[in-house]
Amino acid sequence: MTIKDLARACGVSVSTVSRVLNNRPDVSDRVRSRVLAMVESVGYIPNGSARDLVRSRSDAIGVVVRGGGNLFFADVLKTVSREIDAGGYTMVLRQIGSDDDEVIQGAALEREKKLRGIIFLGGRFDYTPSELGPLGVPYVCCSYTNRFGSLKDTDYSSVSIDDFETARQAVDTLIGLGHRRIAALLPGCADHSISELRYKGYLAALADHGIPFDPALLAETGGCFEMPEAYAGMERLLEQGADFTAVFALSDTMAIAAVKALTDHGRRVPEDCSVIAIDGLKMSEYTIPTLTTMVQPAEEMGRESVHLLLELIEGRGEPRQLLLDARLREGGSIRKI
Numbered sequence: 001m002t003i004k005d006l007a008r009a010c011g012v013s014v015s016t017v018s019r020v021l022n023n024r025p026d027v028s029d030r031v032r033s034r035v036l037a038m039v040e041s042v043g044y045i046p047n048g049s050a051r052d053l054v055r056s057r058s059d060a061i062g063v064v065v066r067g068g069g070n071l072f073f074a075d076v077l078k079t080v081s082r083e084i085d086a087g088g089y090t091m092v093l094r095q096i097g098s099d100d101d102e103v104i105q106g107a108a109l110e111r112e113k114k115l116r117g118i119i120f121l122g123g124r125f126d127y128t129p130s131e132l133g134p135l136g137v138p139y140v141c142c143s144y145t146n147r148f149g150s151l152k153d154t155d156y157s158s159v160s161i162d163d164f165e166t167a168r169q170a171v172d173t174l175i176g177l178g179h180r181r182i183a184a185l186l187p188g189c190a191d192h193s194i195s196e197l198r199y200k201g202y203l204a205a206l207a208d209h210g211i212p213f214d215p216a217l218l219a220e221t222g223g224c225f226e227m228p229e230a231y232a233g234m235e236r237l238l239e240q241g242a243d244f245t246a247v248f249a250l251s252d253t254m255a256i257a258a259v260k261a262l263t264d265h266g267r268r269v270p271e272d273c274s275v276i277a278i279d280g281l282k283m284s285e286y287t288i289p290t291l292t293t294m295v296q297p298a299e300e301m302g303r304e305s306v307h308l309l310l311e312l313i314e315g316r317g318e319p320r321q322l323l324l325d326a327r328l329r330e331g332g333s334i335r336k337i
Helices: 003-010 014-021 029-042 050-054 071-086 102-113 163-176 194-208 227-239 252-264 298-313
Strands: 060-066 090-096 117-121 139-142 157-161 182-186 218-220 246-249 274-279 292-295 321-324 327-329
Touching: 003 014, 003 029, 014 029, 014 071, 060 071, 060 102, 060 298, 071 090, 071 117, 071 252, 071 298, 090 102, 102 117, 117 298, 139 298, 157 163, 157 298, 163 182, 163 194, 163 246, 163 274, 163 292, 163 327, 182 194, 182 227, 182 252, 218 227, 227 252, 246 252, 252 274, 298 321
Parallel strands: 060 090, 060 117, 117 139, 139 157, 157 321, 182 218, 182 246, 246 274, 274 292
Antiparallel strands: 292 327
């Protein structure tokens, strides 16, 4: 008897049987007892472990990571790997560049490894149905959603925060401390990406409080999230003599670069300029000062992405879009004026 036969006899999924055999806590006592009773009655003996029995090419789940340098993705990936393993599947990882097409790469990986499903960690926000045609397995967009595309809600699944609303909350936090001259540091503002969503959230917060937008306070890094480009963007604002008391940065890494640029130009954080961002990276807890940021729930994002994909693979669910809440992590990089 295979683990699939055992799952069928118990009336549960393969992943549930795997969790019982691996003594995972996320199974009800009733289901656990039923599975263990069936194991004893049929004399089922795992070959080393339940995971060894279910791991095969046909039970592989692909994870395509777009932009491997994104430190936030590293935190999500840890949970994704753990949850795929706990579900009785094996993970096949492919990291691609920020300019690569994740759908084409995912479709190629699907054929190569006979995948059961795919998690896209990072990707475009503007898919069309025809662009996703090459995919023949269920998939989940993790950390982003199809905000600018033409997919129906029944066509795709996603797990993300509300980037627009989270950015608005971050900027609203600065405004609540008395700041009205707030600079924005981001890759772009009209690129149908996470950058555009957070830029629009920045604008919305200003509008909510009757603060006119000043283009002189916008620093774009040209589609790049890297620290050197963020540092250069911040430096341009300073050299141009822009008048601001606070900075909203798209990501923690960009904010860290902004703090260095400000410091190198004689501006103290937060005494002379407050800085806030979005991500919640562990390393930003150890900057001087500790970065104030909106924390994306990396572990929950990874866990929900895997669970949603397994539901689709095993016929237990339908495509849906989950929006998770970000929370403010107070640090020392902002102050009241």
